[in-house]
Amino acid sequence: MVRRATVWFVALVIFAASVVAQVNINNLNTARAVKRTAGINTYxxxxxxxxxxxxxxxxxxxxxxxxxxxxxxxxxxxxxxxxxxxxxxxxxxxxxxxxxxxxxxxxxxxxxxxxxxxxxxxxxxxxxxxxxxxxxxxxxxxxxxxxxxxxxxxxxxxxxxxxxxxxxxxxxxxxxxxxxxxxxxxxxxxxxxxxxxxxAESSENEYTRERAKEYLEHYAIIDFYEEQARAYKTRYGRFPNTLEELKTGGLIRDFPPDPVNIELKIDPKTGSVSEVLD
Amino acid sequence: MKAVIAIAHNTFRESIRDRLLYAILFFGLLLMLATIILGSISLEQDVKVIKDLGLAGIFIINFLIILSVGTNLVSKEIDRKSIYTVLTKPIERSTFIIGKFFGLAATLFVTTAIMSTVFVAVLLVKHAGLSPLIFASLVFTYIELLFLVAIALMFSSFTAPVASALYTLAFFLIGHSMTSLTRFGEQAGPFVRGTITAGTHLLPNLEKFNIKNQVVYEVALSGPQVLWTVVYAATYITVLIIIATNILKRQEF
Incomplete structure (x- = not known):
């Protein structure tokens, strides 16, 4: 009886040790993830x-x-x-x-x-x-x-x-x-x-249609910036040097989120907005 | 004929009592249902994924049954000495081998039918449409399985189950590598090319039964393709059974 209880006790201790080891491994990984980029842990x-x-x-x-x-x-x-x-x-x-x-x-x-x-x-x-x-x-x-x-x-x-x-x-x-x-x-x-x-209208695949809509939204954002740039010129007598000036100049409160995430730039001479890769 | 049926019936009964068969079949059915989940995360390519995975799954599961059950069909009888009780009766050794072949063929027919029913049900649920090509592919899969049963049976007549399973697996891999082997041969010298060409004609070419791609892309089968494939399978299986019978005849019990 005592012998069986001892075996069970030892088994329990070993199991507890394995739990502690696992928690420590998780903590190590979490610490590493904080230092680098979120999501690296599961990547x-x-x-x-x-x-x-x-x-x-x-x-x-x-x-x-x-x-x-x-x-x-x-x-x-x-x-x-x-x-x-x-x-x-x-x-x-x-x-x-x-x-x-x-x-x-x-x-x-x-x-x-x-x-x-x-x-x-x-x-x-x-x-x-x-x-x-x-x-x-x-x-x-x-x-x-x-x-x-x-x-x-x-x-x-x-x-x-x-x-x-x-x-x-x-x-x-x-x-x-x-x-x-x-x-x-x-x-x-x-x-x-x-x-x-x-x-957006004709693709057979939903992902492609969604992607197309995102690009259309992206171009609508460019049109919006150009419209605001013209309003900026009316107010300050010149086009903004950067898109940031639309915000600091009080024309826009926040930058609308760009679904395709392409960096944009503004031409201070013409007020036209284009993609940086252009 | 009666003796063949009796041995086949006995082999069928024995194999369907095997718990391993149910475990494999259970995983096969789970796999068929899992095709729905995998299809749903495939960016609208679900019908293709379900067809590919379903057809491959039916084959893999049945091939596992052959490797676990088929490869010890004869050797188990020899080990357990139960073959003595059969062969002491007026039963030819060819009858014994043919009976064993049809017994396992019947088991595979049942497992293929069960899994195919679930597969077809999944396709119907997904409104994928049932083309005759799907049924043709299932028939071709079954013929390939019969081919592998004959190979397993041949090896089972003179080797241990593990070795028999390994040889059958090797033949499966060779049988599906014919296109690659031919490609290698084309780049080699005349002697190697000739040897490879002879090898590709003599060894079992299992790619003949692989029409999964035609099913997925709806490429129709031609009459001669079906006819020659069936003739090829029937003749090759017959040869394998003859070899297995002769090996068994040479053994002293």
Missing amino acids: NEPFVLPEKVLANGVVGFRNLTADYYWLSLIQYFGAGDPFGEYRQLPHLLNAITALDPKFAYPYTFGLLILPDQGFVDEAIALGEKGLVEVPHSWEIPYYLGYVQYRYKKDLVKAGEAFERSAQSPEAPAAAKILAGINFARAGQRETAIAIWKVA
């Missing part, structure tokens, strides 16, 4: 096998592995990268499209998200791969055209891509408008708004 950067390994090593379950990487990518992009780099995004998208080349949405998704993370060339390469693998898609050439236009300023390639999108039998009527635009003469913002309006 796991996805591991992507090299394309050659995936091409030859995944036997029988290529689609399933592509789906696994797709779900990993959504978690990765949705949860946020505490380092703000998202350096695995292009690798994940390449892996998915290597394993399941006919899976259309990753091409569109990549064209939508990669450029804003600094992967413009990777987005274009992905889009061009999509043109070959999913030739009937209207969305892949459409967003490829946007990337060429917006980030590469290559009006010829953008025009070709929009033309190709418009020729797709699945393209909505609105997409054909883009094929007729003379990009060299059209205003950049008006063109971007036209592009996103089509996406």
Whole structure:
């Protein structure tokens, strides 16, 4: 009886020690997280096998592995990268499209998200791969055209891509408008708004529609700043030197939150507002 | 024929009494239901994810059943010495092997049917639409499983269960690597290329049964594709059963 009680007591002590150890580990991690970036504690950067390994090593379950990487990518992009780099995004998208080349949405998704993370060339390469693998898609050439236009300023390639999108039998009527635009003469913002309006109204995917609406909101914010800049000039006789002056000058109370989070600047000579990447 | 049915019936009864089978099947059913959750976090790619995961899940679960039950079909009888009671009767060793094959085939038919029913129900709940290709893929999956049963049975007739499971797994991996092997062969010299080409023709090519991609992207099957795949499976399975029978005939009990 005494012996059994002793065994139970020892087991209880060991269990209590394991609880204490676990609490200490948690505290250590929390302390580390405070020093660095919030969320680092739970952050796991996805591991992507090299394309050659995936091409030859995944036997029988290529689609399933592509789906696994797709779900990993959504978690990765949705949860946020505490380092703000998202350096695995292009690798994940390449892996998915290597394993399941006919899976259309990753091409569109990549064209939508990669450029804003600094992967413009990777987005274009992905889009061009999509043109070959999913030739009937209207969305892949459409967003490829946007990337060429917006980030590469290559009006010829953008025009070709929009033309190709418009020729797709699945393209909505609105997409054909883009094929007729003379990009060299059209205003950049008006063109971007036209592009996103089509996406917001016609895309088959809810995420794409939401993303398009966010961009439209972003351009509405730019229009709002320019309107306030004109009001500033009426009041102070000049345009503000920075957007901050709209606030200090009493024109706006707070900066409206920009859903796409692109830094903006104001031209003190003309009062026009543009994106810093321009 | 009566003896084949009797052995098959006995094998079927024995395998469905195996608790491990129920554990594997339970996880299979959970997996089918989990497709709904995984599909819902896939940015509207749920139908694709459900089809991919559902079809792969049905195969994986049944393959686990083959590895756990099929690979000791004959060796267990030898270990338990119950084979003596069977073979002392006027029963051919080929009858014994064929009966074992059909017994496990019946078990896999039941487990495939149960999981397929849940899979189809999930597709109906998600309004994914039921194309004939889904049923074709389920039939092709079942044929591939029969193929693997024959391989497992062959190894089970002369090796221990663990070794038999490993060999069957190796054949599965080789059987699905034919495209990669062919690609390697194209880059190699004439001798290696010839050897690889011969190997790809002689070894079981299980990629012939993998039409999951065609299901997801609605690419129709051609009549000759179906016909030649069925002929390929039937002839190869027959050869494997003949080999298993001959190995068993050489064994002294």
